[in-house]
Amino acid sequence: MFTSLLERRDQADVEQLSDEIKSALADHHRWMHKVSLAIAARRPMKDRSFIATDAHQYCYFGQWLRTLLADERFQTRAFEKIDQLHKELHDTARVLLLSLEQTQQFDEAQYDTFLKIQHTFFNCVLSMLEFSVISKYQFDPTTKLLNRRSANMLLAHEKVRLQQRANHASCCIALGDIDKFKAVNDTHGHDLGDLVLEHVACIFKATIRKHDSVARFGGEEFLFIMPGLDLTGTEKVIERVREELASTPYIHKGQALTITASFGVTQLTPDDDIKDAVKRADIALYTAKDEGRNRTVCLSATEAH
Numbered sequence: 001m002f003t004s005l006l007e008r009r010d011q012a013d014v015e016q017l018s019d020e021i022k023s024a025l026a027d028h029h030r031w032m033h034k035v036s037l038a039i040a041a042r043r044p045m046k047d048r049s050f051i052a053t054d055a056h057q058y059c060y061f062g063q064w065l066r067t068l069l070a071d072e073r074f075q076t077r078a079f080e081k082i083d084q085l086h087k088e089l090h091d092t093a094r095v096l097l098l099s100l101e102q103t104q105q106f107d108e109a110q111y112d113t114f115l116k117i118q119h120t121f122f123n124c125v126l127s128m129l130e131f132s133v134i135s136k137y138q139f140d141p142t143t144k145l146l147n148r149r150s151a152n153m154l155l156a157h158e159k160v161r162l163q164q165r166a167n168h169a170s171c172c173i174a175l176g177d178i179d180k181f182k183a184v185n186d187t188h189g190h191d192l193g194d195l196v197l198e199h200v201a202c203i204f205k206a207t208i209r210k211h212d213s214v215a216r217f218g219g220e221e222f223l224f225i226m227p228g229l230d231l232t233g234t235e236k237v238i239e240r241v242r243e244e245l246a247s248t249p250y251i252h253k254g255q256a257l258t259i260t261a262s263f264g265v266t267q268l269t270p271d272d273d274i275k276d277a278v279k280r281a282d283i284a285l286y287t288a289k290d291e292g293r294n295r296t297v298c299l300s301a302t303e304a305h
């Protein structure tokens, strides 16, 4: 049900998500415990919030889920399904508890439905937990961008899409590398170097289009994946990224540090070995470095052959 954050190609702050899921689930287990005891003992619930029409909104899990769903990064079908199951679970519990209270009758079929919903709900929350744990390993901790492994997965995914759509699809990639980054580290220290990496990542992410992705591919190297764009279109976007970086200095102790980067652009073709496409982008990047840095060089798949 949950695949990964890669689908949205966005860095989500999932660091706390697993802990939050565990405490919300523990709270729901306590709720389940009380409901089960009341049913087994055939006695009315003292806490009337259990049988309120909107009981699902009163419980801790429901309140937590509502906060989560207010964040658009989590407005996916999978999270909405949990919301729906959670409501069904409370609604079924309410019917059971009310029927016990009013008629002292135990409805076995209704109880069976309740247990089934509880089972599905629990499994979905477990998937959400698994998703949150996996998601932690998709991002680079310094820049919060997708990491190299995620970038390779995305490339493989784009290649399959290209193969499926035959003539109508295109996808380009670009490798970007910060210019003279060693000098930044040597002059200002490694910690400042890390802050510059964050600054660069932030500008890259803010400047690309919604459907593009950028990953930290290596030390001071970044990979852009631009589905639906040809070489000329990609060059335009990357030039915008390059100019934005060059014109947005990093401010350190009141001093403006101008950071630039060089870029190599190429297409990803359906027949490409992904490593070959990245290598082509790397060749273009090193041409950009040779030609004086702070520039973009394109190398098409046909030119490279």
Ligand SMILES: Nc1nc2c(ncn2[C@@H]2O[C@H](COP(=O)(O)OP(=O)(O)OP(=O)(O)O)[C@@H](O)[C@H]2O)c(=O)[nH]1
Binding pocket: 142, 177, 178, 179, 180, 181, 182, 183, 185, 189, 190, 191, 192, 193, 194, 197, 218, 219, 220, 289, 293
């Ligand atoms: N602060 C910091 N530095 C890093 C990190 N990863 C790689 N580097 C540094 O990035 C620098 C890369 O230097 P070089 O490969 O010589 O390239 P450059 O100085 O950027 O020069 P050009 O690429 O030729 O413009 C090295 O000093 C690495 O130590 C990191 O995570 N944090």
